[in-house]
Amino acid sequence: MRTVKRTTIAALAGSIVFVTTFSACASTEATQPYSAQQSVEQFAGINFDYDPVGSPTALAEQSRLVVTGTIERVQEGRVEIVPGNENVPGISTIVLVLNDPEVVEGSLDDGSDGQVYVELQNPGQQEPAAYQDGLRAGSSVVAYLVPAWDGVQVEGTDVAIADPMAGRPAGQALYLPAGPQALILQYEDNAVVWPLLGEERDGELEDTLPGGSLIAG
Numbered sequence: 001m002r003t004v005k006r007t008t009i010a011a012l013a014g015s016i017v018f019v020t021t022f023s024a025c026a027s028t029e030a031t032q033p034y035s036a037q038q039s040v041e042q043f044a045g046i047n048f049d050y051d052p053v054g055s056p057t058a059l060a061e062q063s064r065l066v067v068t069g070t071i072e073r074v075q076e077g078r079v080e081i082v083p084g085n086e087n088v089p090g091i092s093t094i095v096l097v098l099n100d101p102e103v104v105e106g107s108l109d110d111g112s113d114g115q116v117y118v119e120l121q122n123p124g125q126q127e128p129a130a131y132q133d134g135l136r137a138g139s140s141v142v143a144y145l146v147p148a149w150d151g152v153q154v155e156g157t158d159v160a161i162a163d164p165m166a167g168r169p170a171g172q173a174l175y176l177p178a179g180p181q182a183l184i185l186q187y188e189d190n191a192v193v194w195p196l197l198g199e200e201r202d203g204e205l206e207d208t209l210p211g212g213s214l215i216a217g
Contacts, residue, residue, distance in 0.1 A: 034136050036191040036200045042134025043196055045123050048180045052217035056144075060210040063144040063178040065106035067116055068209070069098035071139045071185070074131040077119050077167040083153060083160050094122045094131060095167045095174070096183075098141055104209055109173040117168035118175050118183070119148050120196075134195060136187050142208045144182035145175035181217045184208045 053059045060066050077093030098116040101108065108116070124130075151161025168174050177183045180196040184205065191200040192208065194216040207214035 032133070034133070034187050034190065036187075036193050039134040039136070039139075039185060039187070039193040039195045040198045040200050042131060043121065043123055044198060046121060046196070048196070050179055052181060053179075054215070056208055056212045056215055057210045059144050059178065059181055059215070060105050063105070063146060063182065065108070065143075065145040065175065066104040066210060067098065067101045067108075067143050067145065068104060068205075069101040069116060069141050069143070071135055071137050071141060072097040072099040072115065073137060074128040074135050075167075076128055077122070078151070078164065079162045079166075080159050081162045082158050085158075090162060092122050092125055093119050093167070094126075094128055095119050096135060096141075098143065104142075111171055113169060113172055115172075116143070116145075116175065117172055118143060118145065118177065119167060120177070120183075135185070139185045139187040140205050142184045142205055143175075144178040146178045148174040148176045181215060184216075 053062065075095050075097060077095040079090040079092050081090050082088040096118040098118065099114075101114070101116045149161070151164025153160035177196065181194060183196055184192060184194055186192050186205040192203050192205055192214065193200045197216050199216040201214065201216065203214045206212065
């Protein structure tokens, strides 16, 4: 939950699908060493107003789906607009694509293509390639998720989604982190990172699963 209403809705915002594969960047990643600090700084500048939970189990209780997986890529998400006002620029999101998802709690939607699509805010309105260092392909991930906003304008707000079904292949579900504590990654044997909070801790990613004791925030 954000402190500004417009950016709260922007957390659920969207755009036209533009899949950015990282094959062209693979050789670059191979020569650029990773540090957890890159992941910590990826969403710098975003401030959340939320009630932190004290354990992964409590976080799971707020989630519809809990999965593990590995980062495949970051791609363009959806675009938030103000209907009827073309003078207000759209606000885009990004989508984190997870490979090899294993369901810890909940279930994947029928017809899942074997990947999980997680919509994230896009500070600075950057291209997806700008996230290749902090959200490094191949990183292991634990994600506590809820369904993404359907994009329909809500009474009392002035925003909607230009194309609510964008951000992922046709027929695939789109999710949001259940809170800023809800997205956790670890690249190889580096520190465990909560990129939305900008926190890192020594430990094992498995300890952030329900029943574990490792949590940020």
